[in-house]
Every structure is written in structure tokens, then in C-alpha cells.
Amino acid sequence: xxxxxxxxxxxxxxxxxxxxxxxxxxxxxxxxxxxxxxxxxxxxxxxxxxxxxxxxxxxxxxxxxxxxxxxxxxxxxxxxxxxxxxxxxxxxxxxxxxxxxxxxxxxxxxxxxxxxxxxxxxxxxxxxxxxxxxxxxxxxxxxxxxxxxxxxxxxxxxxxxxxxxxxxxxxxxxxxxxxxxxxxxxxxxxxxxxxxxxxxxxxxxxxxxxxxxxxxxxxxxxxxxxxxxxxxxxxxxxxxxxxxxxxxxxxxxxxxxxxxxxxxxxxxxxxxxxxxxxxxxxxxxxxxxxxxxxxxxxxxxxxxxxxxxxxxxxxxxxxxxxxxxxxxxxxxxxxxxxxxxxxxxxxxxxxxxxxxxxxxxxxxxxxxxxxxxxxxxxxxxxxxxxxxxxxxxxxxxxxxxxxxxxxxxxxxxxxxxxxxxxxxxxxxxxxxxxxxxxxxxxxxxxxxxxxxxxxxxxxxxxxxxxxxxxxxxxxxxxxxxxxxxxxxxxxxxxxxxxxxxxxxxxxxxxxxxxxxxxxxxxxxxxxxxxxxxxxxxxxxxxxxxxxxxxxxxxxxxxxxxxxxx
Numbered sequence: 001x002x003x004x005x006x007x008x009x010x011x012x013x014x015x016x017x018x019x020x021x022x023x024x025x026x027x028x029x030x031x032x033x034x035x036x037x038x039x040x041x042x043x044x045x046x047x048x049x050x051x052x053x054x055x056x057x058x059x060x061x062x063x064x065x066x067x068x069x070x071x072x073x074x075x076x077x078x079x080x081x082x083x084x085x086x087x088x089x090x091x092x093x094x095x096x097x098x099x100x101x102x103x104x105x106x107x108x109x110x111x112x113x114x115x116x117x118x119x120x121x122x123x124x125x126x127x128x129x130x131x132x133x134x135x136x137x138x139x140x141x142x143x144x145x146x147x148x149x150x151x152x153x154x155x156x157x158x159x160x161x162x163x164x165x166x167x168x169x170x171x172x173x174x175x176x177x178x179x180x181x182x183x184x185x186x187x188x189x190x191x192x193x194x195x196x197x198x199x200x201x202x203x204x205x206x207x208x209x210x211x212x213x214x215x216x217x218x219x220x221x222x223x224x225x226x227x228x229x230x231x232x233x234x235x236x237x238x239x240x241x242x243x244x245x246x247x248x249x250x251x252x253x254x255x256x257x258x259x260x261x262x263x264x265x266x267x268x269x270x271x272x273x274x275x276x277x278x279x280x281x282x283x284x285x286x287x288x289x290x291x292x293x294x295x296x297x298x299x300x301x302x303x304x305x306x307x308x309x310x311x312x313x314x315x316x317x318x319x320x321x322x323x324x325x326x327x328x329x330x331x332x333x334x335x336x337x338x339x340x341x342x343x344x345x346x347x348x349x350x351x352x353x354x355x356x357x358x359x360x361x362x363x364x365x366x367x368x369x370x371x372x373x374x375x376x377x378x379x380x381x382x383x384x385x386x387x388x389x390x391x392x393x394x395x396x397x398x399x400x401x402x403x404x405x406x407x408x409x410x411x412x413x414x415x416x417x418x419x420x421x422x423x424x425x426x427x428x429x430x431x432x433x434x435x436x437x438x439x440x441x442x443x444x445x446x447x448x449x450x451x452x453x454x455x456x457x458x459x460x461x462x463x464x465x466x467x468x469x470x471x472x473x474x475x476x477x478x479x480x481x482x483x484x485x486x487x488x489x490x491x492x493x494x495x496x497x498x499x500x501x502x503x504x505x506x507x508x509x510x511x512x513x514x515x516x517x518x519x520x521x522x523x524x525x526x527x528x529x530x531x532x533x534x535x536x537x538x539x540x541x542x543x544x545x546x547x548x549x550x551x552x553x554x555x556x557x558x559x560x561x562x563x564x565x
Contacts, residue, residue: 003178004074005153007185007220008035009145014223016196020244021228024064028223032145034064035071040140042076043150045103045124054078054150055161057101058207059085059110061230065128066206067216069105074159074178077151081161081173082207085110086498093117099161099173099374155179161374162209162304173374174209174304180369184306185217191311192275192298194248198224199272201246203232204255208499209304214277215250224248232500234258238293241271251278253500254437256285256297261436261459269294279405280423280501283319284430301405307370307389308362310403319350319427320402329366332358332397335409338386344396344404351478356418358396359406364389394421411504413442413450415482420452425483429454432472434462437494439502440485443511443556446547454485455507455516457494464490466519466533473531484531487512488519512541513557 011018011028018028026034046054056073058080060066073080081099083092096104096119103124106114111127127133151157160176188194200219204211219226227244229236237259240246255278273295279302281289286297301310301321308330312322324330332341341360345353352358368389373379383390394406407423414420422440429438437457442450458464473484495503512518518536536544545555 002182003153003155003157004071004159004182004217004220005077005145005178007182008032008071008074011220011223012145016223017225018223019064019067019226019228021062021064021230026064031068031071033141033143034068035075036143036145036147037137037140038069038072039075039145039149040143040147041137042072042078042103046076046078046150047102047122052102053100054102055081055100056103056105057081057083057096057099059083059104059106059113060128060206061085061107061109062202062206062211062228063107063128063230064228065105065107066228067226070206070212070216074153075145076149077153077157079158079161082163082212084163084205084207084498085113088113089117093119095163095173096120096123153178155182160209160212160304162212163207164304172376172379174306175371175374176209176213176304176306177371180306180371181213181217182221184213185219185221188214188218188277189222192218192248192277194218194222194224196223198222198247199227199245200224201227201229201241201244201249201273203229203237203240204250204252204278204500205231205498208252210250210252210278210499213304213306214300214302215248232258234262238262238268238271241273245272247272248275248277249273251276251281251297251500253280254494254496254502255500256281256289257430257437258500260285260288260292264292268292271295282423282427282430284427299405301393301403303391305370305373305383307368307383308364308391309369317398317402320398320404322403323401324403327366328364330403331363331365332360332395332403333363335361335390341396343399346398347477349477351480352396352424355396355406355420355424355480359394359412359419359421360396361409362391362393362395362403364391394423411441413440413452415445415450415452418482420480420482425452425454425485428476428479428483429456429485431476432469434458434464434468436460439494439504439507441504441507443487443508444553446544446551446553451486452483453487453489453507453511455489455491455494457491464488464517464519469519470531470533484521486521487536488533489514490517490519492516509557511557512536512544512555 011032014028018031019026105126107129157178159178161173164172200215202211202215276297289297309325310322311325316322342357344358365388370389392409395403397403406421411422425440426438435456436459439455445451495506497503519533520536548555
């Protein structure tokens with residue numbers, strides 16, 4: 001197993017274009033030289049004391065400084081903590097302290113975020129877009145990647161500390177070694193046939209594992225060009241793809257929905273882009289993207305933890321992610337009994353007939369590359385239970401062993417004693433031609449279990465009409481009888497986390513107490529009866545509030561404890 005440091009050294013003497021953004025163009029050689037200069041500076045700045053971890057934090061947008069410092073950390077045998085600039089106050093300070101950062105690299109735009117924070121004693125702050133930073137770096141301009149730096153780089157050297165998105169409670173920073181990152185990059189190069197003449201467009205935030213593991217690392221392995229967008233912009237995506245000649249990009253969460261919501265044009269296929277790789281686009285939006293832009297989206301499965309791998313192979317059915325990678329022992333199990341779930345059964349039209357028994361949690365029963373969380377033994381223990389790695393994700397498996405993603409374990413709903421997965425309902429509702437985005441989540445039923453809420457962001461110029469929505473639902477052959485939303489909440493836009501994933505906590509927090517328009521089905525309907533939605537009026541809310549009170553339960557949205565975290 002190799003190291004990322006070795007990959008950086010390979011680019012020394014390569015004078016092809018290697019790194020670009022709106023303002024900067026660097027060759028591969030210049031990138032390697034810049035990484036070496038920063039590694040030399042880091043060697044001087046890091047305290048040389050026993051027990052002092054060589055960790056630096058990057059509080060940066062996707063500027064050229066980000067990959068330069070990643071390369072520098074690899075050469076120096078140090079580790080990078082990606083600091084999320086959308087966090088604020090005590091939480092931001094906690095992330096920096098928890099990862100034991102000795103150096104924090106940032107930019108002037110983010111300096112106000114640090115005002116008044118309780119930061120680690122002795123933390124050295126570097127502000128990249130200042131004359132002082134340029135002056136500090138200048139003496140190290142003759143450094144080469146072959147110099148000796150802080151400590152030798154080995155395959156097991158810690159390189160990344162990636163906070164898991166949406167984490168709550170104690171910080172969870174997943175550890176990724178140089179060897180694991182280099183191996184992940186090499187695997188993607190082999191799987192997708194990435195070449196030195198490719199250009200990787202990195203528009204997802206680099207503090208998140210997706211951009212580094214699935215975009216930067218394979219480009220480094222292949223010697224491909226990298227083009228950066230400081231922050232994701234749907235309106236700038238296609239102009240950037242054309243300008244940089246991008247051939248590959250990664251996405252997470254609802255980024256694809258935002259791209260599809262941009263106005264179509266006659267030149268949407270005028271580019272070199274051939275592939276997008278990511279998660280959570282959904283089959284319907286992936287198909288729309290390929291029809292409109294002429295580039296294929298490949299839905300993968302992975303996480304910053306790296307605990308389980310699924311490979312997409314020829315013959316993978318529509319909607320499936322793929323099969324377990326060779327040598328992996330992946331299973332879909334009932335988390336309570338640890339028994340393997342029965343294979344999924346489908347109707348002739350593709351409807352999953354036994355979701356209640358087939359959907360379970362994906363576990364890795366074999367060797368896992370999971371390297372733990374930084375200083376969080378409780379989180380490690382939750383992942384590694386009974387000798388298995390528990391992913392926290394819902395899946396089902398067909399008779400041929402193909403795996404289908406069904407959402408997060410936290411997104412499971414129980415309606416009338418039947419288990420449902422939010423992601424499966426979202427994939428169906430995303431087909432409605434009036435929707436730009438969909439989020440499905442649970443609120444407590446007044447008596448027991450859950451009720452299904454669908455938050456819909458509509459396309460420009462579209463309006464929600466209950467008759468049209470009910471007609472759409474009636475036409476979906478794979479919509480189970482428990483799946484139709486009890487409530488439909490029409491939102492101006494879906495709230496997102498910093499990594500473009502739906503912020504379900506924010507939606508649950510307001511629940512039925514929202515000021516957004518809400519439609520509902522006040523009375524249960526038999527499976528053969530048409531669905532009928534009507535506005536949730538103040539009078540209807542009052543009746544519902546009384547119903548919840550009668551069962552001793554708070555009205556969803558009026559008491560934070562009434563909604564699930």
C-alpha cells in the first residue's frame with residue numbers, strides 16, 4: 001500500500017496544467033513545489049513536544065490553498081482537520097479544539113467566525129490571502145517534495161480528520177490514513193478509467209470527505225487536472241464545466257436537484273463532461289440529468305469512515321447501487337435480532353412487495369477499513385458492535401445479491417405497524433414534474449407510531465394543487481399503501497446542511513407549527529379509495545392540537561422534544 005506523499009512526489013517535474021480556479025493556474029510541478037514549501041513551513045511551526053499531535057485545521061473555501069495544504073500535510077506526516085465554515089460559535093471552537101489543531105489555516109473572509117472564540121492555547125493562525133502569509137512562506141520556496149520534513153510518511157500515517165455531516169452530541173471526526181486515501185483514489189481510477197488528460201471539477205466542499213476521497217484523490221493518482229469552485233453554485237456549474245473542460249465531478253445530497261432546477265438551454269450538452277459520481281441523487285433525477293446534459297451519473301455508496309464498500313458492476317439493475325466488493329462480507333440485517341433480512345421480492349412492475357421484512361441495516365461482517373473516530377471511543381463502539389461494522393444505513397438486497405439504498409436508520413418511519421424508508425418515498429415523489437426537491441420525514445402520530453410528511457420545493461412557476469398531486473400518486477405503481485404522505489408541506493426551498501444534504505432536523509423542529517402552506521388528508525382512506533388533500537387551516541390545527549393533547553403528546557413543532565433528532 002502506498003502513501004499520498006508518494007503521489008505528490010510523482011508530480012515533481014510534470015509541467016502540465018494541474019490546478020486551476022477563477023484566478024490561478026498552476027502546473028503539477030508547481031503544485032508539488034507549493035506543497036513542499038508549506039510542508040517545510042509546517043515543520044517549523046509545529047511544536048516538537050512529546051504527545052503533541054501534528055494536526056492542522058483548514059478553515060477554507062475551495063481555494064488552491066486547500067489541495068496545497070493537503071499535499072503539504074501528506075509530505076510532512078501531519079493530519080488535516082477539515083473545519084466547516086458554516087458552523088458558528090461554540091460548535092466551531094469545539095471542532096478546532098477536539099481535533100487538537102496546532103495550526104489553523106484560513107482566509108480573511110472567515111476571520112469574523114473566529115472572533116471571541118475559546119481556541120486552543122498557542123494556536124498559530126495563518127491567513128492565506130495576506131502579505132504576511134506570502135512573506136512567511138517565501139523563505140521555503142526552494143523546498144522539494146523529497147526533503148525531510150516533520151516525520152516520515154507511512155501508509156498508516158493519519159492524514160484526514162473528517163467530521164461526519166449532521167453529527168450531533170460529541171464530535172465525530174473520522175480518521176483516514178495515507179494508505180486508505182491512496183487506495184481509495186486508485187480504486188476509483190481503475191473503476192472509472194480516469195486518465196491524465198481528465199479534468200476533475202471539485203465543487204463540493206473540501207472539508208467533507210466526498211470531495212477529497214472521491215474527487216481529489218483519484219485526480220492525484222491519475223495525474224489529472226483539478227478545477228476548483230470556491231463554493232457550489234448551480235448557476236456557475238455549466239459555465240465552469242465548459243471553461244475548464246471538466247470531464248468528471250462528484251456530488252452529494254441535493255446538488256443534482258439544484259442543477260436540474262436551472263433554466264434549460266440549447267447548449268446544455270456543449271461540454272466534455274462524461275461522468276458524475278456521488279450519492280443521493282435518486283434514480284429519477286439521475287435519469288433527467290443524463291437526458292438533459294448528456295453525462296452519466298453513477299450513484300455510489302461510501303462514507304468518510306470507509307467501513308463498507310459496494311461496487312457497481314455491469315448488469316447492475318436500475319435503482320441498485322451494486323454488489324459487495326470482492327472479499328467483503330456485507331449483509332442486510334435486522335438490528336434487533338442480528339438476523340439477515342429475507343431477499344427483496346418485486347412485482348412485475350418493480351414494486352417492492354416485502355419492504356417491512358426486506359429493509360434492514362447494512363453491516364460488514366468481514367474485515368473493515370474503518371480506522372476509528374478521533375478520540376471518541378463511544379462512537380467507535382457504536383460502529384463496531386459484536387465484531388461487525390454497522391453502517392447506520394438502510395438497504396435491501398435482491399435474490400442476486402444486488403444492494404439497494406433505502407435511507408438512514410434515523411430516517412426510518414413506522415406507520416400502522418409497518419416500517420418505511422424515507423428515501424424510497426422520496427424517489428417516488430421526485431418523479432412529479434412539478435417538484436424541484438423532496439424531503440420525507442416522520443412526525444409522531446397522536447396515538448402511536450409515525451405519520452409521513454413530505455416537504456416539496458416546487459419548480460419555478462409551478463403550483464401545488466391537491467387534485468394533480470393525488471392523481472400523480474394514484475399513477476405510481478410502486479407506491480405502497482402506507483407511503484402516501486399524511487401531510488404535504490410546500491416550502492420555498494429545502495433547508496440543507498453545508499454538504500447539500502437535507503436538514504431534516506430543521507424540518508422536524510417546526511413540523512406542523514410551520515408558517516409554510518400545509519395540505520393534509522384528514523381522514524384515513526381505504527387502499528382502493530382516491531386520496532383527498534385539503535389545506536391545514538387554523539381550525540384544523542386546533543382540532544389536531546386537541547387530539548394530541550388527548551393522547552398526552554405535544555403538538556409537533558410546538559415542543560422540540562416531540563420531534564425526533
